Amino acid sequence: MASVPLLRGYRIERVPAPSRLATALVSLxxxxxxxxxxxxxxxxxxxxxxxxxQTMLRGALGDWNGVAETLVxxxxxxxxxxxxxxxxxxxxxxxxxxxxxxxxxIFATGTALFLIPTAPGWVMVPAMIVAALIGGGLWGFIPGAxxxxxxxxxxxxxxxxxxxxxxFSEYLVxxxxxxxxxxxxxxxxxxxxxxxxxxxxxTRVHLGLLFGLIAAVTLWVMFRRTxxxxxxxxxGENPRAAHYAGMPTKRTIILVMxxxxxxxxxxxxxxxxxxxxxxxxxxxxxxGYTAIIVAWLARLHPFGAVLVAFLxxxxxxxxxxxxxxxxxxxxxxxxxxxxxxxxxxGGDLLTRYRLTRVxxxx
Amino acid sequence: MRGITKRFGPVVANDHVDFExxxxxxxxxxxxxxxxxSTLMSILAGLYRPDSGTIEIDGTPVRFRSPRDAIEHGIGMxxxxxxxxxxFTVAENVVLGExxxxxDLGLPRVERELAELSERYGLGVDPKAHxxxxxxxxxxxxxxxxxxxxxxxxxxxxxxxxxxxxQEATSLIRTLRGLAAQGFSVIxxxxxxxxxxxxxxxxxxxxxxxxxxxxxxxxxxRRTLARLMVGRExxxxxxxxxxEPRDEREPGETVLxxxxxxxxxxxxxxxxxxxxxxxxxxxxxxxxxxxxxxxxELAEVVTGLRRVTNGTVTIAGRDMTNRPAAEVARAxxxxxxxxxxxxxxxxGMDLSANAILREYGRPPLSSGPFLAGQQVNTFTDxxxxxxxxxxPGRWAKLRTLSGGNQQKLLLGRELAGSPRLIxxxxxxxxxxxxxxxxxxxxxxxxxxxxxATLLISExxxxxxxxxxxxxxxxxxxxxGVLPARGADPEQIGLLMAxxxxxxxxxxxxxxxxxx
Numbered sequence: 001m002a003s004v005p006l007l008r009g010y011r012i013e014r015v016p017a018p019s020r021l022a023t024a025l026v027s028l029x030x031x032x033x034x035x036x037x038x039x040x041x042x043x044x045x046x047x048x049x050x051x052x053x054q055t056m057l058r059g060a061l062g063d064w065n066g067v068a069e070t071l072v073x074x075x076x077x078x079x080x081x082x083x084x085x086x087x088x089x090x091x092x093x094x095x096x097x098x099x100x101x102x103x104x105x106i107f108a109t110g111t112a113l114f115l116i117p118t119a120p121g122w123v124m125v126p127a128m129i130v131a132a133l134i135g136g137g138l139w140g141f142i143p144g145a146x147x148x149x150x151x152x153x154x155x156x157x158x159x160x161x162x163x164x165x166x167x168f169s170e171y172l173v174x175x176x177x178x179x180x181x182x183x184x185x186x187x188x189x190x191x192x193x194x195x196x197x198x199x200x201x202x203t204r205v206h207l208g209l210l211f212g213l214i215a216a217v218t219l220w221v222m223f224r225r226t227x228x229x230x231x232x233x234x235x236g237e238n239p240r241a242a243h244y245a246g247m248p249t250k251r252t253i254i255l256v257m258x259x260x261x262x263x264x265x266x267x268x269x270x271x272x273x274x275x276x277x278x279x280x281x282x283x284x285x286x287x288g289y290t291a292i293i294v295a296w297l298a299r300l301h302p303f304g305a306v307l308v309a310f311l312x313x314x315x316x317x318x319x320x321x322x323x324x325x326x327x328x329x330x331x332x333x334x335x336x337x338x339x340x341x342x343x344x345x346g347g348d349l350l351t352r353y354r355l356t357r358v359x360x361x362x
Numbered sequence: 363m364r365g366i367t368k369r370f371g372p373v374v375a376n377d378h379v380d381f382e383x384x385x386x387x388x389x390x391x392x393x394x395x396x397x398x399x400s401t402l403m404s405i406l407a408g409l410y411r412p413d414s415g416t417i418e419i420d421g422t423p424v425r426f427r428s429p430r431d432a433i434e435h436g437i438g439m440x441x442x443x444x445x446x447x448x449x450f451t452v453a454e455n456v457v458l459g460e461x462x463x464x465x466d467l468g469l470p471r472v473e474r475e476l477a478e479l480s481e482r483y484g485l486g487v488d489p490k491a492h493x494x495x496x497x498x499x500x501x502x503x504x505x506x507x508x509x510x511x512x513x514x515x516x517x518x519x520x521x522x523x524x525x526x527x528x529q530e531a532t533s534l535i536r537t538l539r540g541l542a543a544q545g546f547s548v549i550x551x552x553x554x555x556x557x558x559x560x561x562x563x564x565x566x567x568x569x570x571x572x573x574x575x576x577x578x579x580x581x582x583x584r585r586t587l588a589r590l591m592v593g594r595e596x597x598x599x600x601x602x603x604x605x606e607p608r609d610e611r612e613p614g615e616t617v618l619x620x621x622x623x624x625x626x627x628x629x630x631x632x633x634x635x636x637x638x639x640x641x642x643x644x645x646x647x648x649x650x651x652x653x654x655x656x657x658x659e660l661a662e663v664v665t666g667l668r669r670v671t672n673g674t675v676t677i678a679g680r681d682m683t684n685r686p687a688a689e690v691a692r693a694x695x696x697x698x699x700x701x702x703x704x705x706x707x708x709x710g711m712d713l714s715a716n717a718i719l720r721e722y723g724r725p726p727l728s729s730g731p732f733l734a735g736q737q738v739n740t741f742t743d744x745x746x747x748x749x750x751x752x753x754p755g756r757w758a759k760l761r762t763l764s765g766g767n768q769q770k771l772l773l774g775r776e777l778a779g780s781p782r783l784i785x786x787x788x789x790x791x792x793x794x795x796x797x798x799x800x801x802x803x804x805x806x807x808x809x810x811x812x813x814a815t816l817l818i819s820e821x822x823x824x825x826x827x828x829x830x831x832x833x834x835x836x837x838x839x840x841x842g843v844l845p846a847r848g849a850d851p852e853q854i855g856l857l858m859a860x861x862x863x864x865x866x867x868x869x870x871x872x873x874x875x876x877x
Contacts, residue, residue: 226731230715230722237710244667244697244705245719246688 023351030347034340041335052322059321060314068203072275073313076101076267076287078212081294081305082219083263089223089300090236090256096143096158097264098288099165100136104265105272106169107135109188109279112195113177121194128195128269136265137258139165144257148250154257162288173281187280197274208270215263219302232256264288293341312337366415368401375401377571378415383516388538388548390562392555394591398571399551403518407439408432438514440505442521446493452476453489456508479510484540498629499530506537517541519550523557524654535561553652555584555859567591588855592822613830614643617783617814618664622673625659633659635838637673641783646805646815648829648846650822652858656838657818658700661787664816665697666690678782691720696781698773698789706772709761713753716760717742717775749774750800766797773804784808787818802828822851836860
């Protein structure tokens with residue numbers, strides 16, 4: 001009776017162990033189908049799909065400038081995506097990466113502007129990193145602790161904390177932290193030079209990308225090689241087995257949520273210190289939500305997250321290019337992103353489950 | 363029902379069963395776990411379709427495609443797990459089963475009719491009450507009320523008293539008699555012979571998928587019923603190859619001692635009451651009982667997975683009452699849990715991850731915060747080869763292994779550190795004969811090397827073959843402790859059915875409990 005009735009006479013069954021090849025092929029096919037489907041929508045809107053795809057690719061990867069911008073967008077998606085993936089590994093549905101990102105940015109900005117404004121770079125940058133980890137971690141701790149101690153759904157609490165964090169940031173940039181010399185424009189003063197992350201040549205690619213790559217490798221090692229990573233895996237796959245083995249479930253829930261939030265917080269810090277050099281309105285165009293897509297498409301694998309974050313950045317930068325050179329509506333890129341996600345998740349269902357005919361019923 | 367046969371894969375759950383129930387009578391269907399009672403009744407209620415055989419009502423053949431069909435023919439079933447939506451009211455739950463109108467549910471009319479029905483059959487259910495406000499017994503009466511409202515004339519109950527307190531059970535029995543007196547046909551599945559003798563007009567005994575006898579309370583006694591239920595064991599035991607002469611060494615010092623242990627079960631009711639048990643080194647204590655009489659909770663209490671509310675648990679001389687599971691395991695307690703895939707293993711992870719579940723936190727498998735990859739691999743490979751686990755390799759997902767091989771891996775893992783106490787719950791359930799033999803052999807070897815074993819099983823063969831003594835649990839209490847050698851399966855059957863006093867030869871009950 002464990003199967004799901006879908007059509008009369010058929011049922012969906014779990015495939016015990018989908019092969020890697022099948023998984024990869026299905027992902028590829030899903031991507032292709034998504035492009036075909038997106039192409040049909042584009043054609044209906046009166047655009048030539050090939051021109052559109054070509055423009056996107058050229059914009060995102062056609063020259064060094066495009067590649068650099070793509071890497072700039074990859075950075076926050078990667079860091080926040082890794083954060084989400086850590087929590088999802090343990091079946092903790094942290095939807096709060098957006099708020100955790102903002103908290104990281106707020107803590108980092110506060111440190112640079114008010115706590116140690118005159119510190120040299122070698123003190124300033126690490127201090128901002130620590131502050132961002134604490135800020136994001138705190139925003140992960142709250143839903144984690146509520147879940148561990150009271151059984152409150154972290155989906156709801158982490159989601160709601162997003163609004164708290166974003167509105168708090170709004171308050172700061174309009175109110176107490178507003179730059180008095182900005183003629184009333186919302187936004188903090190510019191950070192001291194020592195707080196600016198190093199950039200690669202003349203591009204906007206900054207150290208934050210390195211943070212993301214280091215985090216990916218560290219997480220990979222953690223999941224593959226450490227006891228803690230193993231415990232997280234067991235708790236995610238079978239909480240009862242974890243209980244049976246006497247693993248400290250509550251403590252791990254809280255720690256994993258803190259780590260998840262801390263990584264998203266680092267994404268916020270790297271945006272402030274690497275790109276904006278101030279805390280401003282609309283710091284993130286929803287990186288924390290796109291991070292959920294990153295984590296899911298990467299199948300929660302740290303290196304997968306690197307790849308997926310890059311692909312989604314290509315879509316974003318390419319989408320901007322559509323607006324600029326073809327004058328297409330800004331909604332096209334998110335539409336294509338959504339289509340691809342839809343097909344990939346559908347394909348995922350097909351690799352993990354199969355439709356079988358049920359004999360003698362219906 | 364005539365010639366009903368139902369197979370699940372290779373298992374024949376019902377084998378050409380003929381079953382008749384009359385209007386105005388209470389018909390009890392008794393048998394061991396897995397005898398096919400629930401399957402037979404699920405066929406009657408339209409949940410399963412038989413592979414062959416026919417169902418007739420008043421001589422007219424009927425065929426059911428679904429429970430809805432069955433209820434339209436007047437057959438309804440009350441399951442052990444109620445099919446009720448908690449936030450809804452009684453009337454709303456009843457309307458759920460109807461599809462007459464999607465716009466107007468006509469709740470006031472339904473509430474009125476339900477109140478009338480409740481009055482007429484003395485069910486005492488308020489149609490406007492919300493389900494979550496009701497006790498288990500009341501919820502059960504809601505299920506009955508729903509079936510009556512839907513027009514059921516044949517009511518089937520799957521172990522209706524299993525979830526009830528004794529007072530609720532008494533009241534239910536009165537209700538069942540009342541329904542029969544009003545002309546309904548009541549069929550109920552039970553293990554409890556006292557209750558069967560009290561309420562039934564007619565008793566059918568099902569064993570290994572076949573009806574072995576149909577009788578009435580005034581033509582039989584509990585002893586005969588118990589023999590009919592477990593009878594096969596009596597014959598099989600004689601020629602069962604597994605019963606080898608045991609070495610009759612004196613067991614050593616007491617390893618596990620429970621004193622006055624009480625615990626609350628999943629449903630919030632007491633699951634263990636004042637349990638005194640002791641197991642000594644080199645001794646196997648078998649726990650017999652019908653499922654749900656406290657066996658699972660007993661295993662959980664001993665292994666630190668469930669809190670005790672009264673009494674003490676002592677393991678190897680140390681007080682382990684309400685100590686964390688990890689500490690209990692470190693004290694040398696191996697646990698072969700009831701449902702290996704749900705509790706003891708991780709289906710979605712590879713064999714290595716499953717193999718190291720106990721030892722991962724200690725050298726040589728870990729150093730500092732890291733797992734020692736090479737050691738993990740050697741450890742897993744050794745476990746696989748030592749215990750003859752048939753698997754493509756340590757990288758294989760555990761879920762892809764057969765039940766027997768999963769169990770061998772689990773057993774190997776649990777018994778790796780030569781444990782002082784082994785808690786084995788249904789260790790051979792769902793595994794093939796070959797693996798069963800291997801598992802029994804392993805348990806015997808552990809006993810010979812001085813481990814104390816608490817063996818919980820529903821398979822009397824297994825208990826008699828492996829145990830030195832057998833304790834019978836009923837309703838969370840120890841009904842008696844008997845030496846396994848020369849134990850009378852009939853007497854065990856009676857104890858399992860909650861019949862204590864008249865079964866005589868109770869000399870062992872108290873004295874043996876203390877080891």
